[in-house]
Amino acid sequence: MVLLKIKFTQQRRVHLAQGLWLLSWTAVIWGAIIFCLGVYLKMELLRRDEVMDNTEIHVVPNILIIVGLASIGTNWVASCVCQDSLDATRFPRWKVFLLGWFAVAAVLCCLLISVVALSFALQGRLEESLKVGLRNGIRFYKDTDVPGRCYQKETIDRLQMEFRCCGNNNFKDWFEVQWVSSRYLNFTSKDVKDRIRSNVDGRYLLDGVPFSCCNPSSPRPCLRYTLTDNNAHFNYEYQSEELNVYSRGCRQALTDYYMELMNSTGPGVLSVILIQMSVILGMRYLQTAVEGIMALEDPEGESDGFLLEKGVKETMEDLKVKALIMLQFWLVDPIATEGSSEDADLEKAEKEASPTPAS
């Protein structure tokens, strides 16, 4: 019993071919859009490469780029098949490729679904990567004279200003590292010596933050140093001051930004999945209808279009049998060669054994 059989007259076949042609061109355009989205996401990730520890998250834009390109090619082939489907002389050359085409299209759909799943699953890894990257960035902030790290300060400053964030989790992260380079510290002054002695590692720690943490929306000029000391500044209370420096941490800010970017590609990816699946279904109907007509050798007549020639269970059974046959064929051959070599050994042993009693 065939699965989802539909009768196709000449008129209906023509409409199906035309509709599918249009749909496959739409899918080509959507494939191009997915490719552009992938490129944009990759560029955004590369821009902040310096504060990320690993590149695991890059698998999402990479898949989008590959799927976009493959989708353009696949759907362009589909549109060519549609154009040739109504011409009995031109369609046969596509028959061979169609099975491969279905396989590729199915793989594309699976990849797209996996992209959606990955973009949620990798959020934790992204946060980890940002945590380590930002921690290093903050530690190396002062090393503007060390080759390879001399732009760390500028990167972190620009990042904090652009994303309106301060530190890794919050601004107190800056209290725990020395972010003022030793070149600019007067080691003879009492204040510097006190601060250096106040911790085990001999670092110059302050309860202050860099200027890039300052919030322009604050009504008062930015207070950057001695933040925890209420008496150091007039009319200032550290616990209730909210607008002075950014309260959000950069890890949270960057994670939110990238998650938002990836979520906004979600609807696009879902619509591409739907369009691709409808192209696959339409192509299957077109293939079976046109093959039916070619078997009947009557171009104007009716034919049946279906998804599967037999029911789902029967098709699975058929596939299993075919797979087993192929497996057996592969297995039988080695066994046959092994068996023949064993026989040869056995014959040899018998030959050697037989002469001895004679002699």
Next chain:
Amino acid sequence: MALMLVKFDMKKRVKLAQTIWFLYWFAVMAGVLVFSMGLFFKIELRKRSELMDNNESHLLPNVLILMGLIACGVNAFGGKVCYDSLDPSKFIKWKPMLKPFLMFCVGFNGLLFVTALLCFVMRIPLQFTLAEGLKNGMRFYKDTDTPGRCYMKRTLDLMQMEFRCCGNDHYRDWFEIQWVSNRYLDFSAKEVKDRIGSNVDGQYLMDGVPFSCCNPSSPRPCIQGQMTNNTAHYSYDHYTEELNVWKRGCREAMVSYYGGMMNTIGALVLLVTMLEIAVTIGLQYINSSLSSLVNPEDPESESEGWILEKTVGETFTDIMANMKAMSKGGKVEEEAEAGVATVS
């Protein structure tokens, strides 16, 4: 003798009509481009109107928007006329309107050219508006509790960070005004009393700048306060320190930003003007070639096309004669009426 006479046969006429139709659609898109450039410029001016004392002249973007809309309409009409010119029956209804339409196009092209020149010239008034606006903006930096000015601090900070500039002409402009609000000054402290006493207006002046002047490219953490005192900071010489704060003044930064924008828009409007002149000339050729058929009954016959029926000099004298005749005609009518009045 006509100006730039060209012989046309049927095939050439068809080709001309098709090309000019295509160019007209291009010109419609160019009109949309001019409109959107005017809109973009208007939005950019509005965004920073606080820094220009709300005094900026919106003449240029308004003119661009108007020109863009008129260009769209004119070019769409011209495209329709071109499309119909291939069919003699349809062209008949457009024929009487063509001459005035072409005159209007010539006038419109002149106005477009003037607009392009305006783009380059309006830079100068903008410079003055910006200078005034920025000076006042800096004075109101501290007034975060005054309604109507409470966002000036944020606007200035964001502008200085975005345009990488400090102060009006340079960072020392901040030394001359009080940019710290009185709410955050401890008037019982000696330092505050000294500073207030040091000048006539009783303002709290410091040799310091707001944080938004800081340059992230500097190798050392930003020095915002006591900038002229070399001993206040270790290993610091304020004469040789270059990367600490932005060296450029905001007036220069904004003028070059808006000036660049206006130059680009002016160049694009010039290109659009040239396109409009081309399509106007093309339409004139279509009009003249269709009205000078050798055999009026046969649409396939040959014809001639020109830009002006007579030479430039003759056309000019014709126009002057027409204008004199019109004014004389008016006078004669008046005299006739007066004569009639006196007679009666």
